[in-house]
Amino acid sequence: MENRVINAAILGAGTVGGGVYKLAQAMEEDIFHKTGARLVIKKMLVRNVNKERKGIPSEILTDDWNSIINDPEIDIIVELMGGITPAKKYVIEALNAGKQVVTANKDLLAEYGEEVMSAAEKSGNDLQFEAAVAGAIPIIRPLKQSMAGNHITEVMGIVNGTTNYILTKMTEKGMDYADALAEATELGYAEADPTADVEGYDAGRKIAIMASIAFNSRVTFSQVYTEGITKISADDIRYAKEFGYVIKLLGVARNVDGQIEVKVHPMLIDENHPLATVKDAFNAVFVHGDAMDDAMFMGRGAGEMPTASAVMGDIIDVMRDIVCDCCGRIGCSCYKKLYVKKIEETKSKFFLRIKAKDKTGVLANIASVLGNNDVSIAQVVQKRRNSGVAELVIITDEVEEKNFNDAMAIFEGMSVISEIAGVIRVH
Numbered sequence: 001m002e003n004r005v006i007n008a009a010i011l012g013a014g015t016v017g018g019g020v021y022k023l024a025q026a027m028e029e030d031i032f033h034k035t036g037a038r039l040v041i042k043k044m045l046v047r048n049v050n051k052e053r054k055g056i057p058s059e060i061l062t063d064d065w066n067s068i069i070n071d072p073e074i075d076i077i078v079e080l081m082g083g084i085t086p087a088k089k090y091v092i093e094a095l096n097a098g099k100q101v102v103t104a105n106k107d108l109l110a111e112y113g114e115e116v117m118s119a120a121e122k123s124g125n126d127l128q129f130e131a132a133v134a135g136a137i138p139i140i141r142p143l144k145q146s147m148a149g150n151h152i153t154e155v156m157g158i159v160n161g162t163t164n165y166i167l168t169k170m171t172e173k174g175m176d177y178a179d180a181l182a183e184a185t186e187l188g189y190a191e192a193d194p195t196a197d198v199e200g201y202d203a204g205r206k207i208a209i210m211a212s213i214a215f216n217s218r219v220t221f222s223q224v225y226t227e228g229i230t231k232i233s234a235d236d237i238r239y240a241k242e243f244g245y246v247i248k249l250l251g252v253a254r255n256v257d258g259q260i261e262v263k264v265h266p267m268l269i270d271e272n273h274p275l276a277t278v279k280d281a282f283n284a285v286f287v288h289g290d291a292m293d294d295a296m297f298m299g300r301g302a303g304e305m306p307t308a309s310a311v312m313g314d315i316i317d318v319m320r321d322i323v324c325d326c327c328g329r330i331g332c333s334c335y336k337k338l339y340v341k342k343i344e345e346t347k348s349k350f351f352l353r354i355k356a357k358d359k360t361g362v363l364a365n366i367a368s369v370l371g372n373n374d375v376s377i378a379q380v381v382q383k384r385r386n387s388g389v390a391e392l393v394i395i396t397d398e399v400e401e402k403n404f405n406d407a408m409a410i411f412e413g414m415s416v417i418s419e420i421a422g423v424i425r426v427h
């Protein structure tokens, strides 16, 4: 085997960048045998070159993008900085300069996927992004390649490790939300700004990327309905448990008769459902296709080495393409333009927790508001009665989201209702 060298530069030396550097060292010989070339990490771009980074030689650190983009020996750019600026500019400049690109940046792909994919296609270069969705789990490549012989109608699952970690700790250890978030951040799961995790934006970006590939029609993050876990209380978790459910943050994308439904929100799922067993920072994705039926993918969704594993898989793939001189083989697959529904145009089943005056006729009043808005009740339980206030837990049948919202708006104005304490969709 000839001793060919392929040079790469990693943009970022944080959680994931550091992990990729470590893997490149540990896998050096294997990478050579798997690709026929030696991988050399020639440079790593950071903001602060003076910060010590365990295991990374300081000579390869730089804060000068020009020294990377203008280096003709660098074949692969591995973007692991995150965010839009300057990541978008660097990725597009790299592709236009004839370099292959690997990225884990879901923010960039969910908002500017069309622009960066088109830069890759025009330049005939690789743009690989397996790590952008669900960490170590292979899901982008299966959707683009292995399951390409299907019309995919549904992609759904747990696609954010931080929130799954928080919900698991709150459910199983009664841990406080803030403490669980601090632990997830310490473990390297959370985004630079964890608001993206807890408000559902990170999961929204991932579901937008998967929906675009699965349904062959571009879905951007702005089209995804997102609701996070910040309003989930210990009471919600306890009541869910009493009803035989666990609460998970789910991303759901469906192609219903040629129209796309795409959303992220907390959901009550049956405690015996396979997703209920997906705990801590693990993720799981279900895919339904007309030929294959159901498939489920599960694994670690966040963290240093699991994410580095997915990035390294992409680097190895790109190296093989370079060696075989077949870069740019797999381009954008969004050849349709499907309508993306608004959340009001979809249907859901709801868990509703209401605090109301504990007096005769109130329950009947509540039931009649729901009934008048075509919201039918599947189950109602009266919980605590305290100082003249009763707590009601209602589970509805599947109803139009618009009708449910209309009923909630009426409840807001009713003096007998003191609080709408919890609204969570049910799987």
Ligand SMILES: NC(=O)C1=CN([C@@H]2O[C@H](COP(=O)(O)OP(=O)(O)OC[C@H]3O[C@@H](n4cnc5c(N)ncnc54)[C@H](OP(=O)(O)O)[C@@H]3O)[C@@H](O)[C@H]2O)C=CC1
Residues within 6 Å of the ligand: 011, 012, 013, 014, 015, 016, 017, 045, 046, 047, 048, 049, 051, 063, 079, 080, 081, 082, 083, 085, 086, 104, 105, 106, 107, 131, 132, 135, 188, 189, 190, 191, 192, 301, 302, 303, 304, 307
């Ligand atoms: N953490 C995880 O589990 C996962 C992360 N991802 C994605 O991977 C990417 C990286 O995440 P992660 O490693 O956690 O992030 P970190 O915040 O740990 O690391 C970011 C790195 O990028 C560098 N950087 C940021 N902005 C610039 C800039 N303008 N110029 C030069 N260097 C810059 C930082 O430099 P400095 O150190 O000097 O500040 C740092 O080394 C993100 O897109 C993230 O969404 C995807 C899957 C999982």
Ligand SMILES: N[C@@H](CC=O)C(=O)O
Residues within 6 Å of the ligand: 132, 134, 135, 159, 160, 161, 162, 163, 189, 190, 191, 197, 202, 301, 302, 303
């Ligand atoms: N913050 C993300 C990291 C991986 O994408 C998560 O928690 O899932």
